[in-house]
Amino acid sequence: MSKVFAIVWKDILSELRTREIVVSVLVFAILIIVIFNFAFDSGKDAIGLVAPGILWVALTFAGVLSLNRTFAMEREKGCLEGLMLCPVSRDVLYWGKMIASFILMLAIEIIVTPIFLVLYDLPLFVPELILITTLTTLGFVSVGTLFSALTVNIRARDIMLPILFFPIVVPVIIAAVEATQIALDGKPFSDMASWLQIMGAFDAIFLVISAFTFEFVIEE
Amino acid sequence: MNRSALRDNILWGLSFALMMAALCLIFLYAPTEREMGEIQRIFYFHVPLAWIAFLAFFVVFAGSILHLWKRERKWDVLAHASGEIGVIFTTLVLITGPIWARPVWGTWWIWEPRLTASLVLWFTYIAYLLIRSYAGEESKGARFAAVVGIVGFINVPIVYLSIHLGRTLHPPELVSDLAGSMLLTLLVSVAAFTVFYMLLLRWSISIKNLSDRARELKRLLEEEEVI
Amino acid sequence: MIENNSGFMIEAYGLAKLFGSHAALRSVDLKVGKGECVAILGPNGAGKTTLIKVLATLAKTSGGKVRLAGFDIAKNAVQIRRQIGVVSHQTFLYDNLTAYENLKFYGKMYDVPDLEERIFEVIEQVRLTTRIHDLVRVFSRGMQQRLSIARAILHDPPILLLDEPETGLDQRSTAMLSELLKKLIAGNRTVLMTTHNLEWCLELGNRVMVLDRGRITYEETGHNLGLVELRENYNRHTGVAS
Numbered sequence: 078m079s080k081v082f083a084i085v086w087k088d089i090l091s092e093l094r095t096r097e098i099v100v101s102v103l104v105f106a107i108l109i110i111v112i113f114n115f116a117f118d119s120g121k122d123a124i125g126l127v128a129p130g131i132l133w134v135a136l137t138f139a140g141v142l143s144l145n146r147t148f149a150m151e152r153e154k155g156c157l158e159g160l161m162l163c164p165v166s167r168d169v170l171y172w173g174k175m176i177a178s179f180i181l182m183l184a185i186e187i188i189v190t191p192i193f194l195v196l197y198d199l200p201l202f203v204p205e206l207i208l209i210t211t212l213t214t215l216g217f218v219s220v221g222t223l224f225s226a227l228t229v230n231i232r233a234r235d236i237m238l239p240i241l242f243f244p245i246v247v248p249v250i251i252a253a254v255e256a257t258q259i260a261l262d263g264k265p266f267s268d269m270a271s272w273l274q275i276m277g278a279f280d281a282i283f284l285v286i287s288a289f290t291f292e293f294v295i296e297e
Numbered sequence: 298m299n300r301s302a303l304r305d306n307i308l309w310g311l312s313f314a315l316m317m318a319a320l321c322l323i324f325l326y327a328p329t330e331r332e333m334g335e336i337q338r339i340f341y342f343h344v345p346l347a348w349i350a351f352l353a354f355f356v357v358f359a360g361s362i363l364h365l366w367k368r369e370r371k372w373d374v375l376a377h378a379s380g381e382i383g384v385i386f387t388t389l390v391l392i393t394g395p396i397w398a399r400p401v402w403g404t405w406w407i408w409e410p411r412l413t414a415s416l417v418l419w420f421t422y423i424a425y426l427l428i429r430s431y432a433g434e435e436s437k438g439a440r441f442a443a444v445v446g447i448v449g450f451i452n453v454p455i456v457y458l459s460i461h462l463g464r465t466l467h468p469p470e471l472v473s474d475l476a477g478s479m480l481l482t483l484l485v486s487v488a489a490f491t492v493f494y495m496l497l498l499r500w501s502i503s504i505k506n507l508s509d510r511a512r513e514l515k516r517l518l519e520e521e522e523v524i
Numbered sequence: 525m526i527e528n529n530s531g532f533m534i535e536a537y538g539l540a541k542l543f544g545s546h547a548a549l550r551s552v553d554l555k556v557g558k559g560e561c562v563a564i565l566g567p568n569g570a571g572k573t574t575l576i577k578v579l580a581t582l583a584k585t586s587g588g589k590v591r592l593a594g595f596d597i598a599k600n601a602v603q604i605r606r607q608i609g610v611v612s613h614q615t616f617l618y619d620n621l622t623a624y625e626n627l628k629f630y631g632k633m634y635d636v637p638d639l640e641e642r643i644f645e646v647i648e649q650v651r652l653t654t655r656i657h658d659l660v661r662v663f664s665r666g667m668q669q670r671l672s673i674a675r676a677i678l679h680d681p682p683i684l685l686l687d688e689p690e691t692g693l694d695q696r697s698t699a700m701l702s703e704l705l706k707k708l709i710a711g712n713r714t715v716l717m718t719t720h721n722l723e724w725c726l727e728l729g730n731r732v733m734v735l736d737r738g739r740i741t742y743e744e745t746g747h748n749l750g751l752v753e754l755r756e757n758y759n760r761h762t763g764v765a766s
Contacts, residue, residue, distance in 0.1 A: 159616025
């Protein structure tokens with residue numbers, strides 16, 4: 078619906094103006110990747126085994142930061158209430174914020190992933206990574222948008238979002254790490270099919286559940 | 298004795314009897330497992346605890362849906378009580394797991410599907426309880442917790458599936474073929490813990506209801522003084 | 525289908541709102557006819573903001589019946605939102621967007637026809653035409669509040685709900701706001717306003733109510749009152765020692 082895109086456009090426009098989320102989260106993600114290099118200071122082979130894990134830990138933490146922002150920005154000046162006053166059903170707000178978060182997160186990942194591959198001396202041209210990243214990010218934003226709205230008005234907001242978010246996205250992270258490992262090893266696509274299926278199932282299920290329960294979270 | 302008190306007493310009696318029976322079976326009747334030895338008896342606690350934790354979280358799930366749908370306090374009380382018990386039972390699962398694993402496999406912790414899934418579940422439902430405290434206000438906390446209770450439970454099969462798929466390289470067999478006597482002991486133990494869960498649930502719910510009532514009375518009294 | 529048999533624009537019967545066990549509103553009865561302006565006074569914590577929130581469909585009722593423009597709030601919340609414009613002490617404006625972009629966004633959300641023209645029309649009305657392409661972040665509080673009103677009337681709603689709109693404004697801005705509100709009210713709009721400003725109640729409103737501890741404790745038609753009398757009545761009905 079055009080209203081969903083109005084929300085998406087507003088968020089992207091706002092982000093383009095301030096570059097608040099993208100720049101700081103980007104720097105944070107790359108920092109984590111670099112720090113892990115010092116933590117695992119060992120030979121090339123060993124790094125190859127943990128590399129996918131490092132990438133996805135970095136992207137998960139970065140993801141939480143950007144998800145936190147998505148509703149924190151609405152909290153200022155009571156904009157969330159402004160959105161709730163619009164004559165649309167509540168799930169339109171969910172879809173709008175979700176898609177906007179998705180685009181922003183994907184933008185960050187498109188920059189971080191090649192840097193990661195270069196830093197760890199891994200093959201650069203791995204097209205399957207695009208599919209893996211897209212499915213994982215979709216998983217992140219599906220529940221992340223819901224939880225971001227949930228935590229925006231509570232105490233200890235910054236710590237409650239990760240506490241809620243991480244246990245739920247465990248399946249997606251496991252699938253992403255395993256599939257990335259398979260992709261980087263150059264193994265056939267069929268090997269990662271079951272992981273992609275898990276991600277796809279997670280995404281579908283939680284997009285629906287989150288859209289459905291969203292109204293209970295924002296309305297008093 | 299009114300009906301409710303009679304029900305409570307029956308439940309208490311049944312729970313006590315079954316628990317006694319289970320303990321007897323576990324320690325006196327069940328044969329010693331040939332490979333693992335005496336420590337294996339923990340299995341008769343560990344498995345029922347895991348099952349009942351799962352049942353408790355299912356009750357949280359059902360209670361959460363009903364609370365959001367009907368907006369009645371009683372469903373939230375049920376979900377909250379069951380959530381607390383579920384977390385306690387899951388904690389016990391996570392404690393009995395290592396106690397069992399150490400002598401048998403030489404390590405305190407093994408990343409096998411069920412134990413790992415229990416750990417993730419533990420975090421999910423700790424968050425479920427935490428969100429109530431941080432929400433600021435009872436009704437808000439109840440609503441948020443209900444959403445978490447629904448999302449968390451639906452995630453359970455997905456978590457289990459993904460961990461299981463990822464650990465096929467080294468799955469230690471926790472439950473091998475059970476001899477008849479072992480199966481009987483296990484079933485009695487499961488029954489005992491189930492009834493125990495129901496007892497705990499009933500106690501917890503009545504305590505919560507009483508505390509609600511006390512708060513209500515306090516508020517009414519405060520109002521009277523002002524007006 | 526509009527079940528507008530009663531002819532009132534805002535109706536509440538036995539409206540109650542509980543937050544857990546705390547009753548913010550207890551059995552509020554309210555009827556505002558078309559073109560009326562009702563001002564609601566009350567001490568902090570009386571439930572004024574909660575009342576506006578419930579009427580604006582931002583919070584669900586815990587009891588009682590509410591109708592706006594004939595629509596039942598429990599069933600037709602979305603339609604009601606088309607009929608109301610809300611101005612609060614929060615502006616609902618995005619700091620990082622320009623005045624124009626803010627209005628364009630809300631215009632799209634409200635399906636405002638001929639959006640471009642309408643944006644310039646309302647900007648003109650709140651006298652911010654020269655600043656239309658400036659970021660809201662650089663606006664003063666008074667200007668932001670005026671833009672907020674532009675946002676509220678963008679979709680030309682027949683009902684306006686105002687929640688202490690004078691908060692944080694200096695003398696000059698308050699006067700400007702007052703002028704603006706007079707014009708809006710003159711256009712046969714129905715207005716419900718919560719405020720701390722006693723003068724406004726008499727200037728703008730044709731009815732004054734006092735809300736205290738979740739209940740309407742006093743009601744009077746504005747023309748019968750002088751300022752001193754109003755202040756006395758207010759103190760008496762809110763348990764404030766006079």
